[in-house]
Amino acid sequence: MPLGAYLTLAALVFAIGLFGVLTRRNAVGILLGIELMLNAVNINLVAFGRFHADLAGVMFTLFTIAITVAEVAVGLAIVIVIFRVRRTVDADHLDLLRG
Amino acid sequence: MTPRVGSATLALVVLGLPFASFLLLALVRPLRRSAPAAAGVSVAAILGSLLAALLTRGGAAARAPGQSPSTTWAWIPADGGPMATVGVMVDELSMAMLLLVALVSLLVQVYSWAYLHDEPRTSLGRYYAYHSLFAFSMLGLVLAPTFLQMFVFWELVGLCSYLLIGYWYDRPAAARAAVKAFWITKLGDLGFVAGIVMLWSATGTFDFWTLFQMGSQGTLPVVLLPPIMFLIYLGAVGKSAQFPLHVWLPDAMEGPTPVSALIHAATMVTAGVFLVTRTFPLFLLTPDLLTLIAWVGAFTALLAASMACVESDIKRVLAYSTVSQLGYMMAAAGAAAPEAGFLHLVAHGVFKALLFLGAGVVIHVFHTNDVFRMGGLRGQPWIWVPFVVGTLALAGVWPLPGFFTKEAILAGVFDARLGVPFVMLSVAAFLTAFYMFRVVSLALFAPPHHAGHAHPHVPGTMIGVCVGLAALTLAMGLRQAFGGDHHAIGGPGWLPWFSLALAGGGILLALAMYQWRSIDAARVARALGPLAWMARRRYGLDGLFAGLYRHGLLTMARLVGWIDRYLVDGVLNVLSAWTLQAGDGLRRLQTGQPQDYVYGVALGTLLLFVLAQWGLR
């Protein structure tokens, strides 16, 4: 398959993930959408690396995965604390930044 | 007269002594609070000035034809020579004025000590400080060699007039009169400063001598000269109380009588005449303006004389008389006879001061200004003799100075073929004699209003000053009559007899109406009906000015205020309101929902995509 196919697939997954981020009410649901977006980015990186014979694609993906794992851990910890404090993880109710 | 020039150093001494006195009294509070000390400082200073002025006059040397009588130093720097200079111009004109100002100031200050004896001690210090400042200002005005310097002192003199008229500042009438004097003269000063600036922009200099040289060499822009000189003349109109800016002088009588004697008879009001006389070479180049000056002067003389005939306040009569005589002086200048006008200025300064100070004596005796409440002073020659001497001088009776100077003026006006002004001045001369003797009869010789003033106590200082001034008047007249330089007073041969007849006629009429009661005054008033009614109401001029102020100036001020509040401020307020509204609107973007912010990021990214696509084209 040509490079373009992989890139288009990644773009689709990215768009779907964005849709999830924008529409989900549950905070954990939003994080799932973010996971999808990051996944799409990984596909992109590996595809570019493969089609330009550059190891950096794979290396970057490796690091991205590791960092994403850390981010998910901390993010969910925050969600849990929010749940403890406000008894809800409904994104509609998390509007303390309202100006 | 051969041109003479005096020592600049001595002139500076004359100028500096009153200034030093003023500074001392203004800055050293204990000195000012002690009335005798303050008076002493001020009188000593003015005495020194008088002596220096005499020395200046005595030591004056002959002046070569092309030599400037001015001594100047650079003041405002500019490219190609200073833009303005300061200095002194010590020629015959200024030396004569120095003597007049210093002498009358000295006599008035001495007289004031006795007249204002009942004043609180601390106020008197302020009074003498003002006197010193005034002396400095007037002397500076007289010595000024440039228009700019003269203007500076002109304004200073106006300030002193305000301060002295409003000396009793807690009296509303006095405060109002002081402000009125200031405002009305300010109207004239607007023209004055405009004229000076235009003259400078046309010629590049303020200096009198330079301008005179340019005038005689024909390098002055003659086309621009009439409007410029008219504007400058406006300053004289204000200061010397010509019609229609004469309305402030009668009200200025709210000030103490010695003040009236000094600045509203002898010195400040003569500044306008002095201006015209000093800059006469320039006025010579605008003959039409001179004719206007003569007409206005003659009309002023007649108008003021008519108003003096119906006044019952002795100081007001003298005030109108001053306005009338100032009209005479201006008419002389307008008739291209400024020397006659100046001689009248000096003589009038002496005998008008005498009359005011004599009136002060009478006021002191009766504690009122109303002539109808006075009388019965026939037995007090020390009081009435000086006053009658002054009156005869003013009426123009030989051999007193008023006769000669008035005759000179009438001659000048006649020779200049100014028919109507001549008639106006003649009628005014008749009325002058009339109203002065009306006052003499009613205030001095009439049966006393109520007994009890048979042996009034008058301070010797006041009497002494009056006697001195009367003697001086007499001496001046006799010198003119019998000796000294007999200027050929021009005019037709019948003129001396004519003016004597005018004076005599006025005196006789007054005596008939008020002394011998052979003519009923009330019937005459009824016969003159509307004229007398108008004169009593000052021909409505005061009302005119008040109306102009109230409806003209205040309306414009209100309009400007409205524009400022609603248009200028309004624009700002509208802008700030819009800003606040915009802020409130934009605030709704901050919903606090994170997903909305993600929307924002996504939209921003889309925008970047679009821009990048365009960039790739």
Place this chain on the structure above:
Amino acid sequence: MTAEMLAFAGVAVVLLASSLGVVLTPNLFHAVLYLAAALVATGVVFLLLDAPFLFAVQLLLYAGGVVAIVVFAIMLTERLVGASIRQASRHLINGALVSAAVFVGVVGFLVQMPPAGPRPPWPDELTVLVGRALVDVFAIPFELLGVLLVIALIGALYFARTES
């Protein structure tokens, strides 16, 4: 139709379907399961791209670790059974529009790409090369990654502690 093309088509379908499942199901737990499927599919994509090491890493970390974490989080914060989709998500049209627009924007760039050639040669022992690179060229990022993981660990511990 080569085998590779078929494989790609199949993986693509699975990936897209499970992605849609993640974002559309009202039940959050189902969403997590769909996510697991999507992550595995992504791993297969890595395989297709000749990166077997990444396939392993993906399965271990993502499909294993992340899914586990998310499940725990859900259990701690939410009732499992949600209501209809209209309550689970909001502003669907807006979201769809924006997502579609972003996709279109990206594709707009993709269509301007020059046609790509065949795949260039690729080393067989990828894992060895990755290992060497980690301590050679990418040594510093590797160490920093370690630090980051420690920080994340401490942060998560801090958040998770109970007030005493």
